[in-house]
Amino acid sequence: MRIKALLLVALAGLAGCSQEGATVNQPVKKDGDHTEVLLVNSALVNCTGVAPMKCMQVRHSAQEPWGLFYTGIDGFTFEPGYNYRLKVQVTEVENPPADASSLRYTLLEQLEKNKA
Numbered sequence: 001m002r003i004k005a006l007l008l009v010a011l012a013g014l015a016g017c018s019q020e021g022a023t024v025n026q027p028v029k030k031d032g033d034h035t036e037v038l039l040v041n042s043a044l045v046n047c048t049g050v051a052p053m054k055c056m057q058v059r060h061s062a063q064e065p066w067g068l069f070y071t072g073i074d075g076f077t078f079e080p081g082y083n084y085r086l087k088v089q090v091t092e093v094e095n096p097p098a099d100a101s102s103l104r105y106t107l108l109e110q111l112e113k114n115k116a
Contacts, residue, residue: 033091035108038073040084041066042116050099071100075107085112 041057047068049055056078057066073088087109096102 033089036060036088036090037111038069038084038086038088038105040069040078040086042081042083044078044080071103071105073105073107076110081116083112083114083116084110087111 038058038060039062043057044054045057045068047053047055047070049070053070056069058069059066073086076084076086076088078084086107089106089108091104091106093100093102093104
């Protein structure tokens with residue numbers, strides 16, 4: 001019975017993994033809020049968080065590979081077919097739910113929007 005419980009926990013952990021790409025590693029400063037510039041790809045892709053969903057693909061520079069972005073950006077409306085360059089405020093969330101991000105992203109400025 002104990003082995004079944006461990007296997008169930010392991011499978012639940014693996015269910016949150018996606019094979020379409022890696023999660024974007026966001027630099028988090030110990031002192032809390034900071035700003036970042038994110039590049040957003042032109043199409044949403046299938047990903048799996050708590051359940052199957054669509055994710056944006058983001059990166060911090062053109063030299064990095066695209067990573068999956070599971071959370072939204074407050075104040076930003078994604079429009080397919082465009083590449084974006086966004087300046088965002090990143091805020092640490094105190095006591096986030098277990099199935100939510102510990103970071104909140106808020107749009108400060110849309111720096112670029114280009115047809116893909």
